[in-house]
Amino acid sequence: MKLVCTQSDLSTNLSLTSRAVPSRPTHPVLANVLLQADAETNQVSLTAFDLSLGIRTSFSAEVLHSGEIAIPAKLLNDITTRLPEGEITLENESTSTDDPLAGEGSIVTLIPKSGRYQVRAMGAQEFPELPVIENTPALHIPAGALIEGLRGSLFATSADETKQVLTGVHLTVQQDTLEFAATDGHRLAVVQTTNESPDTNTETGLEVTVPARALRELERMLAHAHSEEEPVALYFDQGQVIFEWQNQRLTSRTLEGQYPAYRLLIPRQFERELVLDRRQFLSALERIAVFADQKNNVVKVSMDSEEQEITISCEAQDVGNGRESMSAQILGEDIDIAFNIKYLMEGLKALPSVEIHVQLNGNLTPVIFTPVGGFKMTYLAMPVQLRN
Amino acid sequence: MKLVCTQSDLSTNLSLTSRAVPSRPTHPVLANVLLQADAETNQVSLTAFDLSLGIRTSFSAEVLHSGEIAIPAKLLNDITTRLPEGEITLENESTSTDDPLAGEGSIVTLIPKSGRYQVRAMGAQEFPELPVIENTPALHIPAGALIEGLRGSLFATSADETKQVLTGVHLTVQQDTLEFAATDGHRLAVVQTTNESPDTNTETGLEVTVPARALRELERMLAHAHSEEEPVALYFDQGQVIFEWQNQRLTSRTLEGQYPAYRLLIPRQFERELVLDRRQFLSALERIAVFADQKNNVVKVSMDSEEQEITISCEAQDVGNGRESMSAQILGEDIDIAFNIKYLMEGLKALPSVEIHVQLNGNLTPVIFTPVGGFKMTYLAMPVQLRN
Numbered sequence: 001m002k003l004v005c006t007q008s009d010l011s012t013n014l015s016l017t018s019r020a021v022p023s024r025p026t027h028p029v030l031a032n033v034l035l036q037a038d039a040e041t042n043q044v045s046l047t048a049f050d051l052s053l054g055i056r057t058s059f060s061a062e063v064l065h066s067g068e069i070a071i072p073a074k075l076l077n078d079i080t081t082r083l084p085e086g087e088i089t090l091e092n093e094s095t096s097t098d099d100p101l102a103g104e105g106s107i108v109t110l111i112p113k114s115g116r117y118q119v120r121a122m123g124a125q126e127f128p129e130l131p132v133i134e135n136t137p138a139l140h141i142p143a144g145a146l147i148e149g150l151r152g153s154l155f156a157t158s159a160d161e162t163k164q165v166l167t168g169v170h171l172t173v174q175q176d177t178l179e180f181a182a183t184d185g186h187r188l189a190v191v192q193t194t195n196e197s198p199d200t201n202t203e204t205g206l207e208v209t210v211p212a213r214a215l216r217e218l219e220r221m222l223a224h225a226h227s228e229e230e231p232v233a234l235y236f237d238q239g240q241v242i243f244e245w246q247n248q249r250l251t252s253r254t255l256e257g258q259y260p261a262y263r264l265l266i267p268r269q270f271e272r273e274l275v276l277d278r279r280q281f282l283s284a285l286e287r288i289a290v291f292a293d294q295k296n297n298v299v300k301v302s303m304d305s306e307e308q309e310i311t312i313s314c315e316a317q318d319v320g321n322g323r324e325s326m327s328a329q330i331l332g333e334d335i336d337i338a339f340n341i342k343y344l345m346e347g348l349k350a351l352p353s354v355e356i357h358v359q360l361n362g363n364l365t366p367v368i369f370t371p372v373g374g375f376k377m378t379y380l381a382m383p384v385q386l387r388n
Numbered sequence: 389m390k391l392v393c394t395q396s397d398l399s400t401n402l403s404l405t406s407r408a409v410p411s412r413p414t415h416p417v418l419a420n421v422l423l424q425a426d427a428e429t430n431q432v433s434l435t436a437f438d439l440s441l442g443i444r445t446s447f448s449a450e451v452l453h454s455g456e457i458a459i460p461a462k463l464l465n466d467i468t469t470r471l472p473e474g475e476i477t478l479e480n481e482s483t484s485t486d487d488p489l490a491g492e493g494s495i496v497t498l499i500p501k502s503g504r505y506q507v508r509a510m511g512a513q514e515f516p517e518l519p520v521i522e523n524t525p526a527l528h529i530p531a532g533a534l535i536e537g538l539r540g541s542l543f544a545t546s547a548d549e550t551k552q553v554l555t556g557v558h559l560t561v562q563q564d565t566l567e568f569a570a571t572d573g574h575r576l577a578v579v580q581t582t583n584e585s586p587d588t589n590t591e592t593g594l595e596v597t598v599p600a601r602a603l604r605e606l607e608r609m610l611a612h613a614h615s616e617e618e619p620v621a622l623y624f625d626q627g628q629v630i631f632e633w634q635n636q637r638l639t640s641r642t643l644e645g646q647y648p649a650y651r652l653l654i655p656r657q658f659e660r661e662l663v664l665d666r667r668q669f670l671s672a673l674e675r676i677a678v679f680a681d682q683k684n685n686v687v688k689v690s691m692d693s694e695e696q697e698i699t700i701s702c703e704a705q706d707v708g709n710g711r712e713s714m715s716a717q718i719l720g721e722d723i724d725i726a727f728n729i730k731y732l733m734e735g736l737k738a739l740p741s742v743e744i745h746v747q748l749n750g751n752l753t754p755v756i757f758t759p760v761g762g763f764k765m766t767y768l769a770m771p772v773q774l775r776n
Contacts, residue, residue: 075707082671107708115672115712117679190422246473283470284503290466291505319463320495 001067002091003037003044005059007112010088012081012366013046013057014073016224016248019217020048020055021073030072033077034127035090039063045247047130053214054251059367067092068124071108079110081388086113092121100294108312131251133235133242142180143199143245144228145193149180150193150219152350152377157212158184165257168209181262182212189350192376209259214252218243221250222287225352266380267342270359272332274303275372276310278356282348284312284324285341291316298384299341301305305330314341331375338386347379389455391425391432392478393447395500397477399468401434401445402461404612407605408436408443409461411489414475421480422460427451433635435518436461441602442518442639449487455480456512459496467498469507472499482508486516496504498559519632520638521623529566531563531633532616533581537568540579540738540765545600546572553645556597561624563592569650570600575731577648577738580764594624597647602640606631611639654768655754658747660720662691662696663760666744672712673729674702680729686772693718702729703776724749726774735767 017033025031034047045058069092080088089111110117150169164183168369172179180191203359209289222232225245243250284298292299294316302311308330313323337360348356353371361369369379405421422435433446457480468476477499498505538557546554551572560567568579610620613633623630631638680687682704690699696718701711712725719764725748736744741759748755751774757767 042590072707075678079675079710082675084671114714115675115710117675117708117710119708120706283472287467287470287503290463290470317506319460320505320507322467322505323501326502335769 001035001037001069002064003061004064004087004089005044005061007080007083009059009061010090011077011099011225013059014077016054016057016074017046017048017220018077019220020050020053022050026051029122029126029128031072031074032122032127033123034068036068036124037063037066037300039066047127049085049128049130049251051128052211052253053217055217056130056249060249065091068110069106070122070127072121073117073126076110076118079119081287083112086385088112115145118127124178124202124246131240131242131253133240136235136237138233138235138244139173139178140227140231141193141232143222143225143230143232145178146232146243147219147228147350147373148177149191149193150215150222152352153180153182153189154212154215154219155346155350156182156184156187156189156211156379160184161309165209165255165259169215170207170209170259170262171236171241173206178234179198181259183260185381186340187347188265188378188380189347190266190378190380194376206281207259208236208241209255209257210241211251211255214250218250221248222378265366266368266378267359267361269361270332270368271361272303272330272359274328274330274358275308275355276326276328276346276358278328278351278354280326281312281356282345283346284326285345288312288314288322288324289341289345291320291322291379293308294319298338298343298387299344300336300338300386301330302336303328303330303334305332329359335360335363336386337367338384339367339381340384343381347381350377352376389423389425390452390477391449392475392477393432393449393450395468395471395476397447397449398478399465399471400612401447402465402468403608404445405434405436405443406461406465407608408438408441410438410501414439417458417510417514419460419462419518420510420515422512423459424456426450426453427454428657433514437516437518437639438574439516440599440641441605442637443605444518444637446635448450450690453479457494457496458510458515460509463507464498467507471500472667476500476636494522500561518637518643519628519630521625521628524623524625526621526623526632527566528619528621529563529581530616530617531610531613531620533566534620534631535607535610535616536605536740536763537566537579537581537706538610540740541568541570541577542603542607542766543734544570544572544575544577544767548572553597553643553647556599556643557603558595558597558647558650559624559629561592561594566622567750570646571648571650574728574767574770575735576648576653576768577735577767578610578643578650578654578768582764595647596629597625597643598629598640599643603645605637611637652768653748653754655749656718656757657749658756659749660691660718660723660747662698662716662718662746663743664714664716664746666736666739666742668714669700669744670733672714673733675738676700676702676710676712679708682707684776685728685730686726687727687732688724688740688774690724691716691718691720691722693720693722723748724774725755726772727755727769728772731769739765739767 019079044061047056092108108121170181174220177192232245291314311325315321353373355372357370424433432449435444482498496509541557550699558569563581620633679702698716699713741761743760745758
């Protein structure tokens with residue numbers, strides 16, 4: 001194998017794929033990145049796979065001899081990022097991929113403008129195949145819509161690995177939408193993105209739960225997409241999901257288990273409604289959080305419909321207290337309601353609008369936050385018992 | 389006590405003083421910042437003191453009633469940094485400082501533009517006095533020279549608390565210079581800053597060792613000084629040192645024990661001399677470090693006087709190897725010499741010039757690095773045994 005590429009192409013693609021390299025590999029070959037060079041197409045692809053999350057990216061290079069080899073990912077990445085801009089020659093002795101021992105125990109040599117680096121590599125044949133999904137039509141979603149869906153749901157997943165299916169985002173394919181849902185049992189975030197070019201042959205009602213870890217990598221990779229209009233192809237299958245665009249592909253196993261019937265949690269009628277400024281509410285909460293941190297994170301929100309304002313307060317015994325008021329459009333009777341301030345703040349951060357709509361019934365039933373504007377997001381937070 | 393100040397003045401000064409608040413205070417009052425407000429001068433001062441390092445800063449405010457009180461530093465800082473810009477009123481009930489119980493168990497109220505915060509505070513009389521040094525003439529050093537001295541020495545102090553005196557920087561007052569020295573036993577950094585306006589009555593030959601922690605805070609505070617010309621007054625005493633400028637003061641205890649006679653370690657004659665580009669050397673070392681990390685951090689530097697170049701290399705068994713060559717002006721016979729790559733890189737980062745001068749004798753005797761140019765800095769690194 002022999003190829004010449006630029007430092008920036010190699011470095012950018014290595015840092016993207018390296019995210020799928022496990023920090024404690026169960027098998028030595030998984031600590032590697034699989035490099036495949038094709039002299040016919042002059043394309044180089046890099047693949048990393050931890051047996052759950054897989055990332056493959058490819059880029060153009062001058063490929064003099066085809067070949068494939070598994071190179072220690074961290075070492076190659078550490079050297080490449082430190083090299084100056086310019087061309088790099090990458091080669092190993094064996095140039096034939098027919099030889100079953102090609103690359104086995106061999107040395108890969110990197111020759112940048114100055115210097116020479118050699119890294120002990122492994123045979124490509126030991127590297128596991130990335131999963132493929134065949135005979136399933138793709139769903140196409142613009143990169144921007146996918147990013148919005150991830151941004152509005154990922155934060156609400158559970159970080160507790162024992163909660164299984166709650167550590168993922170639940171995706172539901174509808175006729176002309178893709179719905180994202182995430183809950184950790186205390187709050188729920190649901191985003192509906194519009195699929196503007198619906199595939200007539202896409203199976204609707206299809207549901208999968210994808211690990212948050214894979215979707216965080218997807219979010220990071222999409223941030224580098226050429227444009228928000230870039231279509232991303234989604235392939236769903238039992239146990240596996242694939243996202244593919246341009247020269248990049250991310251595969252992930254799906255989470256097993258029944259996802260909660262979250263749509264039933266969202267009330268349909270409300271006794272009270274508020275409209276208020278999201279940023280003003282959030283920055284007041286950030287200050288009150290200094291006291292709430294000392295007191296189980298509980299914050300009290302009091303509605304005053306006569307003054308058309310809400311008061312946010314926290315009394316932390318032996319430490320101090322804080323209160324702030326802000327104007328709000330209020331419909332319904334006055335009420336005091338308590339929240340875990342972290343859930344309130346995280347939801348407000350993810351809502352994409354200037355003003356938000358808050359809908360509630362009593363002070364122990366679900367409270368719904370939605371953006372004022374076209375974006376379809378629903379955030380549900382459960383109030384907590386008001387002590388004092 | 390009652391005062392009105394701006395959010396930015398309070399926040400900036402709190403974040404400077406808070407650095408001297410111990411994370412695990414030995415006495416509850418040390419978790420506080422002492423706030424003193426003087427209605428006559430309209431000045432507010434903030435003091436924090438962990439019994440070793442003390443920081444006091446002051447700023448102008450509208451002081452309506454004089455008073456002093458000890459306020460929980462973290463809480464006050466956390467609230468203040470989150471407040472929007474604008475005026476803040478700070479008050480507590482007691483306005484008399486003659487009352488011995490003033491502020492004891494009292495409440496401080498912060499009233500920003502919107503909202504109201506109350507914090508439980510402690511009496512000022514419990515807060516320990518900052519050390520003072522009387523009847524000792526000050527030494528005056530421009531802020532810029534002090535920053536240069538700290539930047540060129542602090543990195544070479546030992547992080548090992550059992551090494552006592554080596555965890556500090558040794559300061560020596562000379563007729564018209566202040567000398568900074570730091571060593572951890574493996575390398576040594578010495579900087580001489582010129583005192584351009586020597587005080588004729590300053591005692592010369594005075595030596596103290598100041599804890600690195602205090603000097604790091606000094607460096608941080610000086611970065612906010614109005615100009616590099618700003619004179620900083622230094623007061624030295626047995627056991628205590630004080631740095632004072634504008635409205636800021638930093639006090640620190642000094643470290644006890646005999647500092648090593650480091651000047652004797654620097655050879656006066658050399659068999660070999662090199663001049664080379666500092667950045668080029670450093671960036672080659674950063675790449676070779678990827679392999680040296682796998683091999684006791686040892687890097688080999690080989691001189692080739694015929695080619696007028698040096699080669700930097702590392703062979704990490706079972707992993708790989710790297711080598712780079714760069715041009716250098718070389719005087720003396722060829723030699724191979726090995727270093728701990730971290731000590732080499734840290735020294736090169738601290739040297740302030742484009743080109744550096746390297747002087748050595750054999751491959752197991754001290755190697756001296758100096759900047760080419762006016763700046764007076766000496767960096768000494770001990771080579772390590774060359775294995776292979």
